[in-house]
Amino acid sequence: MAATQPTDVSPGPSDPVFDDGDDSDLESVFNSADELDDDLLDNPSADLTKSYNRQRQLHGLSGGAQGSAAASAPRSNRQKPTANTFASIDDQIAELSKHAAKIRLDSVKQDQDREKDKADRATAELVLDQRTRMILLQMINRGVVSEVHGAVSTGKEANVYNAVLYPEDGGPPVQRAIKIYKTSILVFKDRERYITGEHRFKAGIDKGNNRKMVKIWAEKEFRNLRRLHAAGIPCPDPLVLKLNVLVMGFLGDKRGYAYPRLRDARLEGDDVDDQWRRLYIQLLGIMRRLYQVCSLVHADLSEYNILYHDGRLYIIDVSQSVEHDHPRALEFLRMDIKNVGDFFRRQGVDTLQDRAIFNFITAPEGPTDEPALSQAIEHLYEIRPAVADTDEAAAALEVDNEVFRNQFIPQTLDEVYDIEKEADKPVDELVYKHMLATQAVTRKTAGEEAEEEAESSDEDGSDGGAVLSSGHSSEADESRFKKGRPRGKKHEDKEEKRLHKQAVKEAKRERRKEKMPKAVKKRLVAVTARKKK
Numbered sequence: 001m002a003a004t005q006p007t008d009v010s011p012g013p014s015d016p017v018f019d020d021g022d023d024s025d026l027e028s029v030f031n032s033a034d035e036l037d038d039d040l041l042d043n044p045s046a047d048l049t050k051s052y053n054r055q056r057q058l059h060g061l062s063g064g065a066q067g068s069a070a071a072s073a074p075r076s077n078r079q080k081p082t083a084n085t086f087a088s089i090d091d092q093i094a095e096l097s098k099h100a101a102k103i104r105l106d107s108v109k110q111d112q113d114r115e116k117d118k119a120d121r122a123t124a125e126l127v128l129d130q131r132t133r134m135i136l137l138q139m140i141n142r143g144v145v146s147e148v149h150g151a152v153s154t155g156k157e158a159n160v161y162n163a164v165l166y167p168e169d170g171g172p173p174v175q176r177a178i179k180i181y182k183t184s185i186l187v188f189k190d191r192e193r194y195i196t197g198e199h200r201f202k203a204g205i206d207k208g209n210n211r212k213m214v215k216i217w218a219e220k221e222f223r224n225l226r227r228l229h230a231a232g233i234p235c236p237d238p239l240v241l242k243l244n245v246l247v248m249g250f251l252g253d254k255r256g257y258a259y260p261r262l263r264d265a266r267l268e269g270d271d272v273d274d275q276w277r278r279l280y281i282q283l284l285g286i287m288r289r290l291y292q293v294c295s296l297v298h299a300d301l302s303e304y305n306i307l308y309h310d311g312r313l314y315i316i317d318v319s320q321s322v323e324h325d326h327p328r329a330l331e332f333l334r335m336d337i338k339n340v341g342d343f344f345r346r347q348g349v350d351t352l353q354d355r356a357i358f359n360f361i362t363a364p365e366g367p368t369d370e371p372a373l374s375q376a377i378e379h380l381y382e383i384r385p386a387v388a389d390t391d392e393a394a395a396a397l398e399v400d401n402e403v404f405r406n407q408f409i410p411q412t413l414d415e416v417y418d419i420e421k422e423a424d425k426p427v428d429e430l431v432y433k434h435m436l437a438t439q440a441v442t443r444k445t446a447g448e449e450a451e452e453e454a455e456s457s458d459e460d461g462s463d464g465g466a467v468l469s470s471g472h473s474s475e476a477d478e479s480r481f482k483k484g485r486p487r488g489k490k491h492e493d494k495e496e497k498r499l500h501k502q503a504v505k506e507a508k509r510e511r512r513k514e515k516m517p518k519a520v521k522k523r524l525v526a527v528t529a530r531k532k533k
Ligand SMILES: Nc1ncnc2c1ncn2[C@@H]1O[C@H](COP(=O)(O)OP(=O)(O)OP(=O)(O)O)[C@@H](O)[C@H]1O
Pocket: 152, 153, 154, 155, 156, 157, 158, 159, 160, 177, 179, 236, 248, 249, 250, 251, 252, 258, 259, 261, 304, 305, 316, 317, 318
């Protein structure tokens, strides 16, 4: 397909772009204050005195997306010498264009087995906008990758490509994955709920600026991947981030074929059932580690965002993952637990109750490392209520699951301390019982220390000035990540009141121990009545 084999890197009006027409404006890439790539301009090979006109002619910029007015009119930013700025951009384009043939998107790297993505792979989806292409060429120029190959996956939000690095020392080729985020408005509407309420993005987001949103989104994935990686959770190694382009380690074989998603995994052998159960337990352990060590909830965990290879699960797609103090974190966690349970039940695994898993993941005490993690899960099986061998018991379990899934989950920490609202409930019944003050985590975990270390040399990523980075961007506002006790004024000045209420609650709880929840009772009565008929 001609369009996917770029031989010319200059922008043209007919060039297809991902979604955002503006993206074909290369001058904005190189000139705009917040996206200026200092590193690129520092390139020693760039001769800023080269003829501006010659370059423009060479790369056809005057007749392209810039328009002829732009070609002759002085730029509004008077601090920068106009001609030199153009020359440097053009020089860079000329410099980079020699790598154009190394972007070979037509070599599609998708297994025939894999269930086809909705989008037709062989369409314009695979054509890069000029900006993105420039970033890729920069990465080739810097030796991040040597060649960019075909798409491993094409989706609504992002395309993932396979890339290869041929090390200069002649070592074996290294496979890499490049995730390129799209800038479609439609998709962003949904992204907002994962970013709003994130203390790491408290500076706010400019919803009107799609390109910035994409950048934030890509940054979010990059940072989250770093956390997972630092915590030893199997995931792609995040390597380089620039604007909407993220380079990471490749989870796949030497030929550049990705490991299958858990959804497409074909387990072999005569102990397949046992393998599925082990994977289930492995995943629950990962979820707890993610929560306790990384302070994250995946928020889109399912068989689609987990890759499988050789008995191991790899977590991917963490752009929407949230801090566990995000207003909706617990709700997302509950959803993740449900998705995971549904999938493994379909594989015939005897799964644990959602509520038990939720408590297991959020309880601050307990192990966060294997093999103790798996042992703790096995223990959950041992202590769970006797297997539901009667209709009544089965119904009660089912009801409990339903109750749990519909239970009120506070959206803010203040709601947690709204004693009036929750005073009647025994603590054990609260979905968020592990978030209560008495249970707060105060010690610093190994993962937090690793994260701190990894981030000690960070630059500030919130200023919009993302340049080709070697894996370090700021998390100055990560202090919340190392939190001790919950915040909230009510928590301080109502201490006395709280103690009193606690005593009352304690007494009530004792009385309630014997009592069956209303909903369960109602349902049981109904079931029994039906049976008697
Ligand atoms: N590091 C990687 N190594 C190998 N394959 C990968 C890697 N990252 C992603 N993939 C492949 O790309 C697919 C899509 O990746 P991911 O889930 O991160 O994107 P996405 O955000 O879901 O995109 P969309 O929602 O638009 O489909 C994965 O299912 C996997 O097959």
